[in-house]
Amino acid sequence: MAEQRFDFIVVGAGSAGSPVAARLSESGKHKVLLLEAGGEDRNPWIHVPIGYAKTFLDGRVNWKYETEPEPELNNRRIYWPRGKVLGGSSSINGLIYIRGIPSDFDHWRQLGNEGWSYDDVLPFFRKAEDQERGADDLHGKDGPLGVRDASFRTPLSDAYIDAAQEAGLPYNPDFNGRQQEGTGYYQLTTRGGRRCSAARAYLKPARKRANLTIVTQALSERLLLEGKRVVGVRYRRGEAVETALAAREVIVCGGAINSPQLLQVSGIGPGEVLRRAGVEVAHDLPGVGRNLHDHLQVRSQYKAKGTTLNDTLGKWQHRMVAGARYALTRTGPLTIGAGLVGVFARTRPELEDPDIQMHFIPFSTDKMGVTLHPFPGFTVTMNQSRPESRGTLEIRSADPREAPAIRPNYMTTDTDRRTVIAGLRLVRRIAEAKALAPYLLEETQPGRAVQTDDEFLDFARQVGSSIYHPVGTCRMGHDPGAVVDPRLKVHGLEGLRVADASVMPTVVSGNTNAACIMIGEKCADMALSEAA
Structure with a gap:
């Protein structure tokens, strides 16, 4: 292909990149290119809510980092x-x-990030949202992102909510309402019983626009600089290397791993990291790849009395029935997400906000994406909401196809370790409530032999894992360690913004997808206001 010219180039068609590209192309005034390293979202398991268990280990749609x-x-x-x-x-x-x-978000603002307080970002959450319960001062109804109540509930999930209330937590029908603390059912990003991904929400209606070009299987290899201005992107499709130029801006939306990786292979980042990887330093920016943090999850598991999804989905005959029900009615167990019931709680009474989150899941397995246990069981994951531990992400070479070195440094502070221990104790206390007695046979993990703080901590070290919320590697701020300013422009460069989880100064208290979509909405709004 010949050299291509656009007004905006968006790198990454994910949770933030999809709304950025869709909103930039909405008026028809701007020519927009959207580059995605992966393929089209045709895998049927993407669109079935419980299909995350199938895509969890599928390299066709998953980078599968370690x-x-x-x-x-x-x-x-x-x-x-x-x-x-x-x-x-x-x-x-x-x-x-x-x-x-x-x-x-108020904390982001207190760190000096103008325009990122809760009052500032709420309009963009509302703009994105198509809330099943209708619009109010906190929720939107006319946005592209479907937000729906959990349609599949069980007596066991109801009992878990009752047990959490016995343990002292209030019932909370809306974790995105006026308070987060409490227990209740999660809402999901679905519409009509199908996943409402950012692609389905934003790109599906936008694809018909003549001014939006979407190129899949396009690995962005390098940002192109002329002096201190980013003017385009070099990308690879198979064996072909192509170049696209941006008259206005390149907006990188690759996420907390791929965005700093692309900046670093382009010569933008900590000089010592780039030189070690054999990359010529174009712009020494120390914060790129720093401030990496994530929510660490620890999974407790239980044998149950009666029937759980281990039975419903563990046998082929039952899977056939569940599949037929879903195909005909878009209801049933295939509509559940990665958590049916949520719990947000404070581990210390002096805290103003919850510092742990739980996901009750009505099945159990040794490892996500593999076979369910042959006995009735359920799982409760617990993660700290606001970890203090910080890590790094560094490229190993100039090759963008080589995975970077990821070092999150989980549980390296005393607060993080104490919070994990307290959270696991609360998980056990909820399981011991009377409301669960008719359903609970035994705690299989960590097991009743684990009693002391040291034993709980040792258990967390044995089984703790990511709950898949990495953030912070292109942190927003004004200090020397920041990568982007509050307009999401990369410090010291022109023509380049970053918009995704990597810009979060600190991780949000909960799952990160909704906040990433909000960041995409807000980025597009800022870019359009400057392009007017």
Whole structure:
């Protein structure tokens, strides 16, 4: 292909990139190119809500990253799935719709990021949202992103909510409402019983626009610079290397791993990291790849009395029935996300906000994406909401196809370790409530032999893993360690923004997908206001 020219180039068609490209092309005034390293979202399991269990290990739609050995997790490598397909991780995630809480965003503003307080970002959450319950001052009804109540519930999930209330937590019908603390059913990003990924929400209606070009299987190899201005992108499709130029801006939306990776292979990042990887330094920016953090999850498991999804989906005859029900009515167990019931709680009474989150899942397995247990069981995951531990992401070479070195450094602070222990104790306390007695046979993991703080911590080190919320590697701020300013423009360069989870100064208190979509909406709004 000849050299291509556009007004805007968006790199990455994920949770943030999809809304950026869709909104930039909405008026028809601007010529927009959207580059996606993965393929089209045609895999049928993408669109069935429970299909995340199938795509979890599928390299056709998943980057399948691993961390370096984690010192506080017994030197284990931790699996990090990331979407490699239209919709990015929103096409393979657990569908849970959580925004975070007002103090998350107010803290961003307190760090000096003008325009990112809760009052500032709320309009963009509302703009994105098609809320099943209707519009109000906190929720939107006319947005592209379907947000729906869980349609599949069981007596066991109802009992779990009752048990959490016995343990002292209030019932909460809306975790994205006026308070997050409490227990209740999660809402999911679905519409009509099917996954509503960012691609389905934003790109499907936008594809008919003549001014939007979407190129899949396009691995962005390098940002093109002229002095201190980014003017385009070099990308590869198979064996062909092509060049696209941007008259206005390149907006990188690759996520917390791929965005800093692309900047670094382009010569933008910490000088010592780039030189070690054999990359010529074009713009020494120390914060690129720093401030990496993630929610660490620890999974408790239980044998149950009666029937759980281990039975419903564990036998082929039952799977056939569930599949037929879903095909005919878009209801039933195939509509569940990666958590049916949620719990947000404070581990210390002096805290103003919840510091842990739980996901109740009505099945159990030794490892996500593999066979369910042959006995009735359920799982409760627990993660710290606001980890203090910070890590790094560094390229190993100039080759963009080589996975970077990922070091999240989980549980390296005393607060993180104490919070994990307290969270696991609360998980057990809920399981011991009277409401669950008719359904609970035994705790299989960690098991009743685990009693002391040291034993709980050792259990977390043995089984702790990512809950797939990496953020922070192109942090927003004004200080020398920041990568982008509050307009999401990369410090010291022209023509380049980053918009995705990597710009979060601190991770939101909950699942990150909704906040990434909000970031995409806000980025497009800022870019359009400057292009007017």
